[in-house]
Amino acid sequence: MQRTKVVLAANTSVLPDIGDIVVSARSLFQGQAEIVVGYPGHPNAEFELRTGDAGLYQAPAGDTYEVRAMSLAVNRAELLLTRLGPEPKLAAAFTSSDPLNSPFTEEELLKIDASVEAVKSDIAQGGEFTPHQLEAIHRRLDEIKEGARRMGRKDWIQYFAGSITSLCVSAAFAPEATQRLFSSIGSAFSWTFQAAPTLLLLT
Numbered sequence: 001m002q003r004t005k006v007v008l009a010a011n012t013s014v015l016p017d018i019g020d021i022v023v024s025a026r027s028l029f030q031g032q033a034e035i036v037v038g039y040p041g042h043p044n045a046e047f048e049l050r051t052g053d054a055g056l057y058q059a060p061a062g063d064t065y066e067v068r069a070m071s072l073a074v075n076r077a078e079l080l081l082t083r084l085g086p087e088p089k090l091a092a093a094f095t096s097s098d099p100l101n102s103p104f105t106e107e108e109l110l111k112i113d114a115s116v117e118a119v120k121s122d123i124a125q126g127g128e129f130t131p132h133q134l135e136a137i138h139r140r141l142d143e144i145k146e147g148a149r150r151m152g153r154k155d156w157i158q159y160f161a162g163s164i165t166s167l168c169v170s171a172a173f174a175p176e177a178t179q180r181l182f183s184s185i186g187s188a189f190s191w192t193f194q195a196a197p198t199l200l201l202l203t
Helices: 106-123 131-147 153-170 175-188 196-202
Strands: 002-008 012-014 022-029 032-038 045-050 054-058 064-073 076-085
Touching (some): 032 064, 153 175
Antiparallel strands (some): 012 022
16 A cells, blocks of 8 residues: 655646546635546546545556645645555456356346446445445446457456456445445346356455
């Protein structure tokens, strides 16, 4: 886990020394700020933070970052940026010759898309997650959805389990929130991996 302090004026950006992300202050107020975190060539994540609030950003390279507002004034924002940890990588995802690792069909990919949207909708209903946590989960689910288009199904299930578990651990979700997410995923994706809840909980 790496940490660094970031100090910004309004309408300025900085490239921190613990990664390739860019952190910007779009607007600053006393005790409140609009902070933008991004990675070159990829969509930004926007956070409306008050002093003490934190947002989570998942970089395309796999690292999860926490951006915490330490001090906010009209002319200065002091942020604590923490790199929480990398996402597990599966080197075999592109090379496995296992007959059970066949690619998904186009029909199955459409069902995966629909299942991802079902999870997003479901977890937004219960109130277990903050808006920033929901943004981080949505980004991770989108990455998992895209992974289904380049991985075999066996590798993808392992990637799915490791990726979601990594996010829950690195972002320190409350136990009830973690269980809620696993339950939602197990329900939405039961058609593609019947052992999903067990696999996720044991990873």
